[in-house]
Amino acid sequence: MSRRSRAAEPDPYSFGSRPYDLVKEFTVALVAVLALSIALAAVFSSPDKRPVTIATWAKADSADFTATALAELDGTSGTAQYGPPYNNASEGQKLGPVGLANLVGVTKPIDTAQDFVIRPLLSAAQTAIVSSAVARYATASGAQQSTWTGNYSNALDKANGDPAKIAAGDYGPVPTMLTALLAQARAGSLDGQLLTESGAFYQTDYTLPLLFLADGSYLADLAGQDHLAGTQWGMMNETGNYPGQAWLWLYTFWYQISPYNNSDNGDALVWGTMAVLSLAFVFLPFIPGLRSIPRYIPVYRLIWREHYRELRARGGT
Amino acid sequence: MSVRERADLVQPDESAEPDEAAGWTAAVRRRLVRELPPDTMLPDTQPRYVASWIYVFGVLTLAAFLVVLGSGAVLAIQGPSWWHTSDIGHFFNSLHLWSVELFMAFMVIHLWGKFFMAAWRGRRALTWITGAVAFLGSIGTAFTGYLAQQNLDSQWIAVQSKDALNAVGIGAYFSPMNFGQMLMWHIVLLPAFVGILVVLHILMVRRRGVVPPLPLRDRPAQAGAEAEPGTVSEAGQEAEAETEEQP
Numbered sequence: 165m166s167r168r169s170r171a172a173e174p175d176p177y178s179f180g181s182r183p184y185d186l187v188k189e190f191t192v193a194l195v196a197v198l199a200l201s202i203a204l205a206a207v208f209s210s211p212d213k214r215p216v217t218i219a220t221w222a223k224a225d226s227a228d229f230t231a232t233a234l235a236e237l238d239g240t241s242g243t244a245q246y247g248p249p250y251n252n253a254s255e256g257q258k259l260g261p262v263g264l265a266n267l268v269g270v271t272k273p274i275d276t277a278q279d280f281v282i283r284p285l286l287s288a289a290q291t292a293i294v295s296s297a298v299a300r301y302a303t304a305s306g307a308q309q310s311t312w313t314g315n316y317s318n319a320l321d322k323a324n325g326d327p328a329k330i331a332a333g334d335y336g337p338v339p340t341m342l343t344a345l346l347a348q349a350r351a352g353s354l355d356g357q358l359l360t361e362s363g364a365f366y367q368t369d370y371t372l373p374l375l376f377l378a379d380g381s382y383l384a385d386l387a388g389q390d391h392l393a394g395t396q397w398g399m400m401n402e403t404g405n406y407p408g409q410a411w412l413w414l415y416t417f418w419y420q421i422s423p424y425n426n427s428d429n430g431d432a433l434v435w436g437t438m439a440v441l442s443l444a445f446v447f448l449p450f451i452p453g454l455r456s457i458p459r460y461i462p463v464y465r466l467i468w469r470e471h472y473r474e475l476r477a478r479g480g481t
Numbered sequence: 482m483s484v485r486e487r488a489d490l491v492q493p494d495e496s497a498e499p500d501e502a503a504g505w506t507a508a509v510r511r512r513l514v515r516e517l518p519p520d521t522m523l524p525d526t527q528p529r530y531v532a533s534w535i536y537v538f539g540v541l542t543l544a545a546f547l548v549v550l551g552s553g554a555v556l557a558i559q560g561p562s563w564w565h566t567s568d569i570g571h572f573f574n575s576l577h578l579w580s581v582e583l584f585m586a587f588m589v590i591h592l593w594g595k596f597f598m599a600a601w602r603g604r605r606a607l608t609w610i611t612g613a614v615a616f617l618g619s620i621g622t623a624f625t626g627y628l629a630q631q632n633l634d635s636q637w638i639a640v641q642s643k644d645a646l647n648a649v650g651i652g653a654y655f656s657p658m659n660f661g662q663m664l665m666w667h668i669v670l671l672p673a674f675v676g677i678l679v680v681l682h683i684l685m686v687r688r689r690g691v692v693p694p695l696p697l698r699d700r701p702a703q704a705g706a707e708a709e710p711g712t713v714s715e716a717g718q719e720a721e722a723e724t725e726e727q728p
Contacts, residue, residue, distance in 0.1 A: 205575035368661025431648035449601035
């Protein structure tokens with residue numbers, strides 16, 4: 165900043181002054197905003213759609229639950245293939261040549277077969293058949309496990325996801341395990357087991373049950389019905405007819421257009437774009453050209469119209 | 482009367498004992514009185530050009546922020562699950578929601594108003610920056626609030642936003658699926674961050690005063706007219722054009 169430009173800025177009070185009661189203005193504003201907030205709350209209330217539990221999911225769509233559990237067991241689910249910070253199954257997204265997720269690495273290790281299927285089965289009281297099935301699966305080779313889960317996955321597809329309509333085949337202990345897991349889920353015990361796998365009594369981390377839910381299609385279907393899907397401007401919406409986070413419109417906007425919506429690195433690209441825009445926003449006063457935009461859009465003439473009117477009346481410009 | 486002259490009003494007069502006390506406390510006191518004189522912090526006059534409804538949105542934003550903090554504090558008394566099981570709790574959640582909507586709406590209007598005033602002029606860049614960062618911080622605060630709702634919306638936002646946060650490595654340390662972490666950020670860290678920025682922002686506004694009007698350039702200065710503050714002579718217009726919007 166040059167000394168000249170600083171000197172060119174006139175003192176606010178050299179324009180003359182008028183009486184002003186700051187405390188009164190603030191008090192009136194506070195009362196008005198409080199009254200308006202109370203009125204809006206009383207008239208429109210607020211949305212509160214009940215959360216989905218593993219139990220409600222398993223009861224409402226057992227086929228989706230079983231297919232998801234199978235994908236967790238054979239390592240083909242979204243979480244199993246995710247990459248950092250959950251595992252090393254993929255590299256994670258890149259921003260240009262930089263893979264920030266990969267640089268940070270795996271900080272929340274998740275083994276979907278163990279965390280979502282085997283450990284919950286082992287932590288519950290089981291019949292001898294189920295215990296034997298889990299032990300048989302756990303001691304089998306990786307190739308054998310893949311054969312069983314692959315065969316069962318194909319059979320489920322042919323039976324439209326209904327385990328009861330599956331033809332006989334070489335599925336090993338997989339059907340027994342998944343049937344037992346479905347029963348645990350329907351009974352509601354799987355919700356608690358996924359929360360307490362760390363061994364802690366008190367905990368507030370819902371990563372495991374939420375990832376399990378997100379790997380299925382039930383939660384996404386419910387979100388889509390409430391116009392929350394990513395293609396529906398997702399997170400800026402709220403359930404029902406309520407305003408959501410409208411201030412996220414620009415962030416959400418990028419997900420609606422190419423290349424962001426069809427790139428494997430779409431999230432990283434959106435973050436990179438928003439980081440640049442946010443920095444430009446914060447440091448706008450120092451960016452030549454952008455900082456001059458207000459001069460060329462004459463909104464300031466409306467804001468200070470009385471001042472300019474007085475100037476003209478006194479013979480100024 | 483200039484801002485500096487107004488500040489000088491509160492300097493010790495000749496009849497008073499000069500503040501020459503030693504020690505850190507006295508030094509801080511002298512600095513505060515010099516930098517933030519009470520007459521400037523709580524003025525009973527304002528520049529004549531402050532005559533538009535757009536100026537109201539700054540104080541409306543502050544008022545809404547206090548309603549947000551107050552309604553949030555009531556929700557905190559009985560914990561994050563209270564509002565799901567109590568009509569009174571649900572009302573205060575609604576109050577919290579709508580005051581947030583008003584807060585963000587007022588702040589955006591305030592922001593656009595300041596943009597069109599080029600309000601960073603005259604050593605006010607830091608005022609703009611604190612306001613802009615407070616706006617971004619408010620978005621983060623609202624985001625964590627939505628994650629702390631404990632309903633379908635918060636479940637969906639958590640599983641959706643994790644992908645974006647994980648894509649750039651943030652999710653390794655800031656997990657939207659960790660309810661406890663999000664609640665702490667929502668009710669402690671981010672409100673404190675935004676609150677401190679709001680206080681700094683307001684102190685800067687009071688210290689520097691409200692930014693003066695941009696000079697009009699559509700008509701040449703009339704011959705013989707006395708120079709008014711904020712007007713630019715024809716000869717000076719070109720030279721000033723490059724520096725006027727500078728902070």
